[in-house]
Amino acid sequence: MKQPTQTRIIIAGFGGQGIVLIGNLIARGALIEGKNVTGMVAYGAEMRGGTAYATVVVSEDEIACPFVEKPDTAIVLNRPSMDKFEPAVQPGGLILVNTSLVQRDLKRMDISTIFVAATEIAQELGNLKVANLAALGAFIQHSGLLQPQSIQQAAEDLFSSKNPKLLPLNLAALKAGMHQSRFMEAVGLTGR
Amino acid sequence: MTEKILLKGNELLVEAAIEAGCRFYAGYPITPQNEVPEMMSWRMPQAGGVFIQAESEIAAINMIFGASAAGARCMTSSSSPGISLKQEGISYIAAAELPCVIVNMQRGGPGLGNIRAAQGDYFQAVKGGGHGDYHLIVLVPATLGELYDLTMHAFDYADYYRNPVMILGDGILGQMAEPVEKRPYKPILNLPPKEFVLDGCKSRPPRVIKTLYLHPADSLVRHNLHLQEKYAQIQRELCLYEEYETDDAEVVVSAYGITGRVAKGAVKAARKEGLKAGLIRPLCVWPFPAQPYQRAAQKARHFLVVEMSHGQFIEDVKLAMDCKRPTSFLGKGGGWYPMEEEILEQIRRLAGTKRKPAAKKIGKR
Structure with a gap:
């Protein structure tokens, strides 16, 4: 995929699915590659099981606007997020769908799609909590936004300072997500 | 690095x-x-x-x-x-x-x-x-x-x-x-x-920190003058601000804080469209940096103020340039965030207006 100079991302799912961690790792990966980045987490009466979302802007240039209303990319880990953010994605954009929890077809044909059964991958690895890293792996594999080694480095930095024991499992989920995912080009665009 | x-x-x-x-x-x-x-x-x-x-x-x-x-x-x-x-x-x-x-x-x-x-x-x-x-x-x-x-x-x-x-x-x-x-x-x-x-007045005269000035009668007047x-x-x-592309600007956007950085994005986009837009973004609002506004008012046709409120900062912008130029307003309180595209639209509108138009209010003040 051709990379625009600025990519605006929304990551959404249930509170507790590790939405914030995905955003954090993308931001740290961008920082490692020397790109400009801003990140924000929706704050308010958030709770485990409620909806949660984070936004990240990655850019070669100075970032003017840190909030994301019309994302280029949406990473959706559950059904309510799919319903909310699929219509918001810019034409020609990208959506990543966690097929384990989103069992409906896409309504948009003008955006590319990454399919990954993130929750099932996490289940196979023995810990549901790493579904987020599986989704992130799939995103990195197909979006071309950041190098896989940057995200791996970001994960190593973050986990080694917080909880090194969890690093191998998370890296395994990242790899599994990269390999067990599919990419589908947008079909509704002219000239394709 | x-x-x-x-x-x-x-x-x-x-x-x-x-x-x-x-x-x-x-x-x-x-x-x-x-x-x-x-x-x-x-x-x-x-x-x-x-x-x-x-x-x-x-x-x-x-x-x-x-x-x-x-x-x-x-x-x-x-x-x-x-x-x-x-x-x-x-x-x-x-x-x-x-x-x-x-x-x-x-x-x-x-x-x-x-x-x-x-x-x-x-x-x-x-x-x-x-x-x-x-x-x-x-x-x-x-x-x-x-x-x-x-x-x-x-x-x-x-x-x-x-x-x-x-x-x-x-x-x-x-x-x-x-x-x-x-x-x-x-x-x-x-x-x-x-x-x-x-910190203890051993070996120095005692000090007093106070906010009550009763005696003599004029002591508070003198304190105020001080x-x-x-x-x-x-x-x-103290005069802190960022000025961006104001030299030949016909529409000068002004905003502070988060709104200021979004406004800068809008001004950049306007320049790409060939519109003569500029930005004055204070980094300190008291004291208010009046000089860049006075300079810009000599050439600019129109000012546009953007705030996440119903118009407070705009008063200082008008005062800074003695209300010399019409000043439009874009803003809402209560959690509204300005988007680049919205600001850009207003710049386009103002850049298209003729010399000395009547100031129009965009947001409700």
Whole structure:
């Protein structure tokens, strides 16, 4: 995929699915590659099981606007997020769908799609909590936004300072997500 | 490459304050600035300083009064409703000429409002807030890099002028993360010795810090005149702003804080379309940087002010250029965020208007 100079991302799912961690790792990966980045987490009466979302802007240039209303990319880990953010994605954009929890077809044909059964991958690895890293792996594999080694480095930095024991499992989920995912080009665009 | 750290604004504020030698913090929790007291609670003891979760905002600001009188570099933080509670203490601190830093990560108001970012406390910060004739130095960072630098500078301005300094941020500035180059603190001013500090008067004459002036009858008049002289000095010396593409600008956009950085994006986009747009973005709103506005008003046809409120900062923009040019307004309070495209649309509209049009109000004021 051709990379625009600025990519605006929304990551959404249930509170507790590790939405914030995905955003954090993308931001740290961008920082490692020397790109400009801003990140924000929706704050308010958030709770485990409620909806949660984070936004990240990655850019070669100075970032003017840190909030994301019309994302280029949406990473959706559950059904309510799919319903909310699929219509918001810019034409020609990208959506990543966690097929384990989103069992409906896409309504948009003008955006590319990454399919990954993130929750099932996490289940196979023995810990549901790493579904987020599986989704992130799939995103990195197909979006071309950041190098896989940057995200791996970001994960190593973050986990080694917080909880090194969890690093191998998370890296395994990242790899599994990269390999067990599919990419589908947008079909509704002219000239394709 | 120097080390870049990725932190939320609220956390970065803590790092900058501690780096600048802040060793006393008192605060009370309120969204969206909760990360400040949370992080202070463990970073301050690490740095050998004092963290106190006060029983209220009012207690916290009065603890700052005491800590400053005792000579500590000190800070408190809150968000809009909490800052309202602090106003009595802020007026006392201004009267006693005690240096300190007060942070307001603004949220929606009036009343308890909501927890989205807003810029509705401009008047409170710049025009008074508490009672009496006093001024705070009010800094308005737009990026986390600026937040880091201005927080460190804030302690210097406070000590140099013996005046409370407010950092007027908003919920987004506090909640967003952005990489910042870590820099060691270096004073930007030659700081005078703190000859007011109450540290025991053995072998020196006693000192008094007070805010009550009853005798002689004219003592408060003289104290006020002294304060006004100091404010005039600050106005002469402190002028912080960013000017972008204003040289030949026909439409000059002005905004501060988060709104300022979005406005800059809109001005850049307008330039790409060949529109003669420019930006004046203050980094300090008291004292207000009038010079760039006066310069721009000589050539510009129209000004556009953008705020996350119903029009407070716009009054200072108009005053700065003596209402020489028509000034349009785009803004809403209560948690509305400006988008680049919206601002760009207004620039397009204004760039298309003929010379000296009647000023139109866009948002409801």
